[in-house]
Amino acid sequence: GESVGLHLPTLSVQEGDNSIINCAYSNSASDYFIWYKQESGKGPQFIIDIRSNMDKRQGQRVTVLLNKTVKHLSLQIAATQPGDSAVYFCAENADAGNNRKLIWGLGTSLAVNP
């Protein structure tokens, strides 16, 4: 299954399928991007990050793709499991004067059906 985080905030997939969560970021000067997973009643949990000098980075069952041309970020989860059910946030990090600020996307809720 696939979703656009800003327009379709809920993604429902079958257990075992691959999930793709999309995010459009706003600042062309952003140079660091992070995906967080937030389960109900918990704080956001770091999943994977990518710097702007890369276009792909892989972790355990997760892959992040970065397309700077269209300012698009995606998170791919392979063989989605019930434990992956959560809200996923993308965040971009850019310089703001003498400080670096983390700008959060709206979040996409992933529901995994057994």
Next chain:
Amino acid sequence: EAGVAQSPRYKIIEKRQSVAFWCNPISGHATLYWYQQILGQGPKLLIQFQNNGVVDDSQLPKDRFSAERLKGVDSTLKIQPAKLEDSAVYLCASSGGTGGPDTQYFGPGTRLTVL
């Protein structure tokens, strides 16, 4: 390593009362953040500390919210007096360790309900 600790986990108060939240960041992390998260939304930064100095408090409602990090480690966030719209989860995060200066690690949050 131990994660970010927060307390209490839940708090229910009446409007116009005061409340305080406590945060202990990951050991060695110089930067500490307080966020407010409304249900269904991403976290909103309230204040950012670098050691014991304030780096960014532009979105902190200073007429009622205050925060301090006196010794550059633990931090407290206070609301006085609370309003109904302050009902939210208050998240503490820290960064600056081996994960790099930009990677923020979050605590479990304090869920505040204002009646």
